[in-house]
Amino acid sequence: MPRNAERLPSLTVVSALIDYSPLLGTFKRRIGSPRSPTGSDALTRSSSGNLVIRLRGGEYSPARMAWLFKTGVWPESTQYVLPRDGDRTNFAAANLYVHDSADTERARVTGYYSSAEEAQQAIVMRKAAAVHEQAEGIRRYVHDKTLELDALRAKLIELDAQVQKMTGGKVPPKFQHLFRSAPKQ
Numbered sequence: 001m002p003r004n005a006e007r008l009p010s011l012t013v014v015s016a017l018i019d020y021s022p023l024l025g026t027f028k029r030r031i032g033s034p035r036s037p038t039g040s041d042a043l044t045r046s047s048s049g050n051l052v053i054r055l056r057g058g059e060y061s062p063a064r065m066a067w068l069f070k071t072g073v074w075p076e077s078t079q080y081v082l083p084r085d086g087d088r089t090n091f092a093a094a095n096l097y098v099h100d101s102a103d104t105e106r107a108r109v110t111g112y113y114s115s116a117e118e119a120q121q122a123i124v125m126r127k128a129a130a131v132h133e134q135a136e137g138i139r140r141y142v143h144d145k146t147l148e149l150d151a152l153r154a155k156l157i158e159l160d161a162q163v164q165k166m167t168g169g170k171v172p173p174k175f176q177h178l179f180r181s182a183p184k185q
Helices: 011-017 062-071 101-110 116-167 173-178
Strands: 018-021 026-029 043-045 051-055 058-060 079-083 096-100
Touching: 011 018, 011 062, 018 062, 026 062, 051 062, 058 062, 062 079, 062 096
Parallel strands: none
Antiparallel strands: 018 026, 043 051, 051 058, 079 096
C-alpha cells in the first residue's frame, strides 16, 4: 500500500466520479459541473503544463489513476507508471506498466543494456508489445460484439417468423399503418 494511501481516494470514490475506458485510455466525468459537464474529458493541464485529473481538490496523474482502475490499488510512491509505447498521453491499460525508481537508478548506473543499439531495440520492442496489446484488446472487443450481433440476428429471425405466423404472410391494407415497414415475407 502506498505511503500516502490515506490521502489518496479509493477506487470506489474515483470510479463514482470518473469513467475510465481501459481500451482507449480515456477519462470522462461521471458527474459534471458548470465548467466541466457530465461526459466531458476529465484530463486538464496543471499550472506546470502536465496532464492531470482534478478530483476533490487534488490533482492526480492520469497514468497512476489508470493503474488504479487496472489493478484496484494506487502504485507505490517509489514507482513510475510508464507507457510501453513511449507516448505519455496514451493511458490505455494494456500500454501501462510499473517501473520501480530503484530499477531506474540501477539501470542508469550499471548500464542495463550492453549497447545503444540494444537499448534502442528494447524501446522498439516495448512499443511493439504495447501496440500488440491494444490490437488484442480491440480484437477481443470486436469478437464480443460479433457474438452479440449473432444473438440479435437470431432473435430478429425468430421475431420475423412470429410475425409471419401471426399474419399468415399478408397484412390487409387497412392494417398496414400499424407497421413501420412491410413485414418480411
